[in-house]
Amino acid sequence: MDKTHASCEGYGIWGGGHKATLHRGSSHANNKACVALSVYQPSSFPSTLNQHQINAFSHFQQYLAKKIPGVFESGFWSKLVLQASVQEPAVLHSVIALAACQAGNERLALNNYNRAIIELRQHLTCNTKYALRFTLITCMLFTCLELVRGERKASEIHLQNGLRLLSDLQSRTPRLRVASSKNVITLTQHTETSDDCIVEAFTRLNVQSALFGQGSTFLYELGDDPRKGVSKYSTASNFSTVTEARQHLDFFMNGVLWLSSQGDSLTQEGKKITNDLHRKRRILESSLDHWMVALQSSPFARSPNVGGDIQTRFGIRILRIYHTMIKIMVATCLRGKDEMIYDRYIPDFTSLLQQVWELWTQAAVEFGTIHHVNSFTADLGYIPPLYYTSLRCRDPNLRRIAIDLLAKAPHSEGAWDGRLASVIAKKVMDIEESNIYQGYEMKAGVIEPLNIRGSLLPTVPAPARINSIAIIPDPTERYKNVK
Structure with missing residues (x-):
């Protein structure tokens, strides 16, 4: 498998091999992203799959789909990928390749990786939002596949190309068009549609990559916020779910990484840190304090039953750890060369x-x-x-x-x-x-x-x-x- 390095940038925009779409019941499939809630049924396996492929897909469904997203809920992994596997052979073979690679079956992984690429290249002329969505789903699967293989550079290429395609997808949505033109990816307050699930998966992994030092050229903003005239880093008095709290923290992480990169650029050029950057740092610092108050005031954090909910309990602990780290990052992001x-x-x-x-x-x-x-x-x-x-x-x-x-x-x-x-x-x-x-x-x-x-x-x-x-x-x- 060492010689196989696929890049989403080289594939173009792929269409679907089946007439079924992610937008069941809608006559405006290309203009509206509908909720992806259908459950994958074993009877949906294509008859062309052999037993090894079926076993690999079952491994994904029973183990990886739960393991990959960690303790935080993810509609992308729990619903969207499984549903898209029914509709698009490229997604199905990408899932099989990822599961086979994780299980150590490199031959099966390579065969299905190549099959996924072939399936996708058949639809190069298709340039619709439908095709973009399937492209992005497959791109995320390829990114994770390369990470499991240990191919950090190939995975980063997939991720960054996927983010560019994601920006393109959002530019085709009227309410997000202005943001996308500024190299900004908009996160919705609540993940409800297939597009929301895709955005969430990419932005989560991008934050991880940026923390590792690979950098990010995309800023995030939170959309659907009814509060006008407030700081973009402001939070409500509490969060409805752990996942919502985590989304805001991702937003802060992206913000401090961007702020740090701006400060580093000025330092390298021998220039003084601007007052505007110092002002933004203070806003971030204050917002982090408000975030912790909101977390502690959230019903799920105060509930006496939280002790029995493993996912919520571990999610809260992880968020507290990251809050501590981000507080240090914000306090030091405009340090220049002062490591002391x-x-x-x-x-x-x-x-x-x-x-x-x-x-x-x-x-x-x-x-x-x-x-x-x-x-x-x-x-x-x-x-x-x-x-x-x-x-x-x-x-x-x-x-x-x-x-x-x-x-x-x-x-x-x-x-x-x-x-x-x-x-x-x-x-x-x-x-x-x-x-x-x-x-x-x-x-x-x-x-x-x-x-x-x-x-x-x-x-x-x-x-x-x-x-x-x-x-x-x-x-x-x-x-x-x-x-």
């Missing part, structure tokens, strides 16, 4: 690690050990916060705890592989620390969250700190999980 600023937030890094450790131990109790090879999720987990801590927290003890936990991560999260991230973080740590702790026994050791604390040793001096780290995938190397 991170020492002010050692208590926050300590809190972050305590939260991750609690989540880690609770997950082990609830779910046990992960046995699947190439265990993969496309959503938020604890790898990005640990990686961020291991790079930016220069306390020697906290840093080693973060790297140690990264090395033990049993799965991949989007572009993130825990073991690969730990290797990168350790390399950066070794370069920065050099010989400053020579003669000391340096190792990570923690039994329970309350034992996570900083060291009495000095932190890395300013001249030794690395300001910027870029992850450049080597096209000759494959990074993937091993047994």
